[in-house]
Amino acid sequence: MEHVKPPFHVDIAGTFLVPPTLKVAREQYKSGVINQNSLRAIEDDEIRRLVERLKKTGLRVVTDGNFRSSSSLLEFMCHLDGIELEPVKRTTVRLVRKICVHRHPIVLDFMYLTGITGGDILAKQALPAPSLVFSRLLKDSPKEVEQFYPVIDQLLEDIKRIYQRIISALYESGCRYVQFDDTTRLITPDAIRLNNMILEQLPEDLFIAFHAPAEMLISTARVNAYFLDYDEECCSKYKLFWFVKEEKASFGFIPFYYPQDDEIDELLFKIEEVRRYIPLDRFSLCLPHAHVLPSESYEQAEEKQWHTLETAIKVAKDLYA
Numbered sequence: 001m002e003h004v005k006p007p008f009h010v011d012i013a014g015t016f017l018v019p020p021t022l023k024v025a026r027e028q029y030k031s032g033v034i035n036q037n038s039l040r041a042i043e044d045d046e047i048r049r050l051v052e053r054l055k056k057t058g059l060r061v062v063t064d065g066n067f068r069s070s071s072s073l074l075e076f077m078c079h080l081d082g083i084e085l086e087p088v089k090r091t092t093v094r095l096v097r098k099i100c101v102h103r104h105p106i107v108l109d110f111m112y113l114t115g116i117t118g119g120d121i122l123a124k125q126a127l128p129a130p131s132l133v134f135s136r137l138l139k140d141s142p143k144e145v146e147q148f149y150p151v152i153d154q155l156l157e158d159i160k161r162i163y164q165r166i167i168s169a170l171y172e173s174g175c176r177y178v179q180f181d182d183t184t185r186l187i188t189p190d191a192i193r194l195n196n197m198i199l200e201q202l203p204e205d206l207f208i209a210f211h212a213p214a215e216m217l218i219s220t221a222r223v224n225a226y227f228l229d230y231d232e233e234c235c236s237k238y239k240l241f242w243f244v245k246e247e248k249a250s251f252g253f254i255p256f257y258y259p260q261d262d263e264i265d266e267l268l269f270k271i272e273e274v275r276r277y278i279p280l281d282r283f284s285l286c287l288p289h290a291h292v293l294p295s296e297s298y299e300q301a302e303e304k305q306w307h308t309l310e311t312a313i314k315v316a317k318d319l320y321a
Helices: 019-028 036-057 070-078 105-115 132-141 140-146 154-173 189-199 214-218 237-247 263-276 298-319
Strands: 010-012 081-085 093-100 125-128 177-181 207-211 225-229 250-254 283-287
Touching: 010 298, 019 214, 019 298, 036 225, 036 298, 070 093, 070 125, 070 132, 070 250, 070 263, 070 283, 093 132, 093 140, 105 125, 125 132, 125 298, 132 140, 132 154, 132 283, 140 237, 154 189, 189 214, 214 237, 225 237, 237 250, 250 263, 263 283, 263 298, 283 298
Parallel strands: 010 283, 125 177, 177 207, 207 225, 225 250, 250 283
Antiparallel strands: 081 093
């Protein structure tokens, strides 16, 4: 795996469609029909199928598709000591004491993923950005944050220690590529400062991609690749291009939608816009989050998902020919 290093011509920025079998298993687990071990076995099978199919396309980087979690941010946070799911409104979290972490299951999840990739493929771990955890705590549990952290810097330090511990465990397990995600519009000086506190102390050979709005990316230090949803209304997009050019980092171009065959010319035109600023050797074409539109079936969305990957690989081959 030592010779397989990012950046890649085609990368994965988003998640894949959750298979129907896994959706059913999650419902069965919630209702008590199956236990945690049975659910994990089904997750293992679906992740193995996803990785095998990704490898067959020729991709050099794989993820678990976010198949371990139906709500990655909430589940990530609820595995931290001191944070619980709100019992009544179960789409929010509640701070119950100062936070820390002893052992996070995401490390075990990564060990399974890297164990099925093979020596010529790199396993990539996606994490909610520290800024996202910080912002969610302030939004969902403001009174408790004020109670346990009357000085906000204390909260920043605890989140920093949590991420350092998790990333250290991932690194010891062989992880060399981490993607941080924070695509919310809530950008504050403290959130930016927290990201930089963590990024500045990571191992030099750990490749870091950051997927966020342009304003966050411009303010984020020690990043190897900047991922941007190109078709969304992001502030300072062209300013970001100049920033990446001067930083000598890679740029991940993420189409907002699944391009069809008759839209390839439009996609290439947008790529050429970026290439005025970013040289081709630092450009990646990234796959967006998969989704099912209200007007389509799962089967139609799945077909689009894989067609998008095939299209990205074809476009990349033409670009780098």
